[in-house]
Amino acid sequence: MALFPRSFITNDQSAFPPIFRLLDEFDQYSRSNDRTNQVSNTNTFTPKFDIRELRDSYHLHGELPGIEQKDVEIEFTDASTLTIKGCSERSYLEAESGGSSSPEGETKKKQKKDGAAEDTFWVLERSVGQFSRSFGFPVPVDQDTVKASLKNGILSVVVPKAKKQESRKIIIQ
Structure with missing residues (x-):
């Protein structure tokens, strides 16, 4: 049984409007260009966030799988x-049998000429390295009452909007 209907999976690129192909090619180009222009050897990635505005606050929900609370600022x-x-x-859990460094079988051991074992990666898809995301709010926010939690790889941040200052009358003396 196929996961997608046959009409969805096609090698014929004419099924998608040209603008989508152009956007896809631009995205691939910008990702490859970012990798080649990096000055340092530091890996970076951009976690995905959802931002929702409510009447009195903003809610941010970001995907940070495998990242611990102590590693987020x-x-x-x-x-x-x-x-x-x-x-x-x-990071990997060491397998008890010694042949593989991961229970999922992502790697296998290969011997170097000097006799030391080296891992061979078949697939590297996980995002690792440093990340930084900045979010600007269009209205004043109450920085003192921001709440954040990290549960099951989802970072949730609630940023309350600042209460409107009520006008007050000043008495002239």
Whole structure:
């Protein structure tokens, strides 16, 4: 049984409007261009976030799978800009049988000429390295009551909007 209907899977690129192909090619180009222009050897990635505005607050929900709470920093860089940054490292559970460094069989051992074992990766799809995302809010926010939680790889941040200052009358003496 196929996961997608036959009409969905096609090698015929004419099924998609040219604008989608252009956008896809631009996305592939920009990703490859970013990798070749990096000055440092530091890996970076961009986690995906959903931002929802409610009447009295903003809710941010971001995907940070495998990242621990201690590896994430949240701060305001100015009155209306929230920055979320952190890092993710690739780690593996050592297999008991000694032949593979991962229970999923992602790697296998290969002997170097000097006799030391080296892992051969067949697929590297997980996002690792440092990340930083900044979010600017169009209205003043209450920085003192921001709440954040990280559960099941989802970072949730609630940023309350600042209460409108009521006008007050000043008495002239």
